[in-house]
Amino acid sequence: MAERLVGKPAPAFTMETVSGDGQDFGKVSLEDYRGKWLVFFFYPLDFTFVCPTEITAISDAYGDFQTLDTEVLGVSIDSVHSHKAWIAASSDIGGLGKINFPLASDITKKVASDYGVLIEEEGVALRGLFIIDPEGELKYQVVNHNDVGRSVEETLRVLQALQSGGLCPMNWKPGDKTL
Numbered sequence: 001m002a003e004r005l006v007g008k009p010a011p012a013f014t015m016e017t018v019s020g021d022g023q024d025f026g027k028v029s030l031e032d033y034r035g036k037w038l039v040f041f042f043y044p045l046d047f048t049f050v051c052p053t054e055i056t057a058i059s060d061a062y063g064d065f066q067t068l069d070t071e072v073l074g075v076s077i078d079s080v081h082s083h084k085a086w087i088a089a090s091s092d093i094g095g096l097g098k099i100n101f102p103l104a105s106d107i108t109k110k111v112a113s114d115y116g117v118l119i120e121e122e123g124v125a126l127r128g129l130f131i132i133d134p135e136g137e138l139k140y141q142v143v144n145h146n147d148v149g150r151s152v153e154e155t156l157r158v159l160q161a162l163q164s165g166g167l168c169p170m171n172w173k174p175g176d177k178t179l
């Protein structure tokens with residue numbers, strides 16, 4: 001049985017990254033996000049079919065995340081060189097194009113394993129999405145089968161609910177009363 005992560009300190013990580021414009025390589029750690037909210041999501045592989053729909057939708061909503069003092073980090077088991085090539089490739093050949101946040105490389109698969117989303121027999125991650133608060137506590141996780149993309153609107157709704165500080169009933173939306 002998988003270990004529960006929600007309500008505990010998020011597993012630490014340090015990974016290589018490529019910037020969303022594909023120009024710069026860097027490194028990122030969980031500690032870099034201290035003091036901000038973080039939407040941290042895994043996708044299976046670069047140059048696949050569902051992944052670009054999710055990543056571009058999250059990129060399109062990046063301004064909404066920034067308004068909520070939230071950073072975004074995407075990660076797969078691909079190398080930063082694969083991420084760079086995917087960002088640079090045109091969409092008509094399966095490319096991603098420029099995005100508004102970095103992509104990280106979990107080439108060792110340790111981070112996917114630590115977050116409980118690694119499919120060991122395939123060597124890829126499930127579609128796991130995590131919301132980590134400014135103190136580093138993991139507040140939310142959702143894991144989808146790799147055939148099904150996630151909802152940016154639901155991610156934003158849950159983020160706003162977590163930031164409200166109240167008890168939020170089912171289908172709560174910003175502006176609704178908390179319990």
